[in-house]
Structure formats: structure tokens, C-alpha cells
Amino acid sequence: SQQGEEDPQALSIQEGENATMNCSYKTSINNLQWYRQNSGRGLVHLILIRSNEREKHSGRLRVTLDTSKKSSSLLITASRAADTASYFCATDSPNFGNEKLTFGTGTRLTIIP
Amino acid sequence: DTGVSQNPRHKITKRGQNVTFRCDPISEHNRLYWYRQTLGQGPEFLTYFQNEAQLEKSRLLSDRFSAERPKGSFSTLEIQRTEQGDSAMYLCASSSPIKFRTGNTIYFGEGSWLTVV
Numbered sequence: 001s002q003q004g005e006e007d008p009q010a011l012s013i014q015e016g017e018n019a020t021m022n023c024s025y026k027t028s029i030n031n032l033q034w035y036r037q038n039s040g041r042g043l044v045h046l047i048l049i050r051s052n053e054r055e056k057h058s059g060r061l062r063v064t065l066d067t068s069k070k071s072s073s074l075l076i077t078a079s080r081a082a083d084t085a086s087y088f089c090a091t092d093s094p095n096f097g098n099e100k101l102t103f104g105t106g107t108r109l110t111i112i113p
Numbered sequence: 114d115t116g117v118s119q120n121p122r123h124k125i126t127k128r129g130q131n132v133t134f135r136c137d138p139i140s141e142h143n144r145l146y147w148y149r150q151t152l153g154q155g156p157e158f159l160t161y162f163q164n165e166a167q168l169e170k171s172r173l174l175s176d177r178f179s180a181e182r183p184k185g186s187f188s189t190l191e192i193q194r195t196e197q198g199d200s201a202m203y204l205c206a207s208s209s210p211i212k213f214r215t216g217n218t219i220y221f222g223e224g225s226w227l228t229v230v
Contacts, residue, residue, distance in 0.1 A: 033218075042117075042204060042223040043156065088155050100146075100169065101219060103155030 006089060006107040014112050019076045021107040023089030024069075030092050032065055033101070034074050036085045043088065046074075076109075084111045117222035119205050125228045126195055133191045134225045138207030145188050146219065147180055148204040149173065156204055162188060195229045202226050 007022045023032070031050050035043040049056045049065045049072070056063045062075040076083055086108045090101040118137040126132050138145045143164050148156035159178070160170045164185035174180070177195075182188040192199055202224040 035221075040202075040226075043206075043221040045218045045220065048218065090155075100158045100161065101156075102158065105153075105155050 006087070006104045008107060009105070010108045010110070012110040012112060013079060015079055015081055017079055019079050019083070019109055019111075021074045021087050021109070023072045023074070023104050025072075025089070025091050025102075025104075026070065027091075027093065029067070032063075032072050033090045034061075034063060034072075035088045035090060035103075037088065037106070038085045046087075079109075079111045081111050081113050083109060085109060117205055117207055117220055119203075119222040119225050121225060122223065123226045123228075125230060128197060128229050129194055131191060131193045132195060132227060133189055134203050134205075134227075136188045136190070136205030136222060138187070138205070139220055142207035142209050142220070143185065144208045145182055146206040146208075147188070147190050148206065148221075150202045150204060150224070151200075159190075159203075192227070195227075197229045200227055200229045 005024050011019060013019050029051055031048055033048045034046040036046055037043045047056060047058045047061055047063050049063050051067055054065055060077045065072045072089055086106045088103050088106045090103045092101055117139060120135050124132055146161040147159040149159055150156040157173060158171050159174050160180050161168060162182040165182050177193045180190045190203060204221055204224045206219045206221040208219045
């Protein structure tokens with residue numbers, strides 16, 4: 001079963017604009033990670049945020065985590081055509097370390113040149 | 114760093130046939146994972162190994178599925194008597210040992226697409 005739900009399911013924006021995706025999850029977590037997947041390809045790790053962190057940056061990416069609301073957001077600034085992909089959040093359980101990641105259903109992002 | 118390698122990348126098989134996928138993890142990674150992903154969904158956990166020991170299996174892994182990692186290096190995932198519902202992408206991933214409550218990145222391969230006709 002899917003732990004997380006990404007919102008929106010699909011997002012189309014103009015190149016150069018910022019894209020924000022949200023993820024909600026159901027149970028306590030150790031860490032939350034965001035992955036990108038180009039069509040028909042494997043997943044590429046983007047960023048990891050620990051449960052005791054509230055915000056993290058990596059290049060054009062900004063991730064926030066609100067454990068009280070069991071939600072996270074991924075912001076991609078100054079979007080580029082190459083950012084077109086599906087984005088997934090993934091959580092692990094305190095009971096399992098990160099042996100098992102539980103993924104959301106993903107947000108499909110389209111950047112219009 | 115050669116990354117996680119999976120083969121074959123694509124497999125079309127007739128219903129009832131057996132198929133096997135191979136995964137070569139990143140060489141220094143002792144943990145190896147198998148996930149399954151269907152169209153429009155996120156990956157779902159199937160099983161994972163630490164070295165050669167299979168430590169957890171999902172309920173998704175029916176008795177037609179078997180995974181092995183005989184020498185703690187590469188792994189195989191075999192599906193016997195394939196059904197149309199097995200059509201999916203099978204993703205392999207690997208990671209280094211983790212410490213309690215510190216995150217560790219899991220690296221995915223490009224996946225193996227299975228189509229059962």
C-alpha cells in the first residue's frame with residue numbers, strides 16, 4: 001500500500017517558474033526522501049530530510065518537513081525543461097530504519113519551454 | 114562508480130513462462146532491495162537482503178516469486194508461471210550500512226520492464 005500521497009498528481013508550469021509539490025504520509029518516520037523519475041527510467045535520489053529537521057536546501061531544491069502535520073513539500077526554483085519528470089516522496093519507519101521505503105503515488109511535473 | 118545495473122531491461126513473455134531478472138548492486142553496498150512499480154504508481158517494496166541474507170519479504174511477494182543473493186553480491190529475482198498481473202517494472206536498489214536514525218541514500222537501477230502477454 002502507498003504510505004504517501006503527493007499533491008498535485010500533475011503539474012504543468014512555464015520554464016523559469018517555481019514548482020511546488022506536496023507529500024502527506026500516515027505513520028511516524030525516521031526520514032523522508034524525494035526522488036525523481038524520468039519516463040520509463042529508474043529513480044534518482046534528490047534529497048533526504050531527517051525527522052528532526054524542518055528545512056533543507058540542495059541547489060535549486062528546497063524541502064520542508066512538518067512532522068506534526070505529517071507532510072512535506074518540495075520546491076524547485078527556476079524550473080528548466082530538464083526538470084520534466086515524476087517526483088516521489090518516500091518515507092521509512094522508525095521500526096525498520098530504511099530497509100523499506102514506502103513511496104507515494106507521485107507528482108508528474110511538466111515544464112513548458 | 115558503475116551504479117546499480119539491471120538486466121534485461123525489457124522482457125516480453127507469454128503467460129505461464131518463467132522469467133529471471135538480474136541485479137548487480139554498487140560494489141561496496143551490502144544491502145540490496147527489490148521493488149515493483151506499475152504504471153502511474155510509486156514503487157512498492159518486495160524484499161531486501163543484507164549481504165546474502167534475505168531479511169524481509171513483502172506480502173506482495175507470492176510463492177511464485179523468489180529472490181536470491183547467493184554470495185552477497187548480485188541478486189536474481191525469478192517469477193514462475195507468470196501472469197498478466199505481473200506486468201510491471203522491477204526495480205533493484207542498493208545502499209551502504211546505516212546507523213540508527215541517520216538516513217542513507219538508496220540508489221536505484223534503471224529497472225527491468227516485464228510484459229506478460
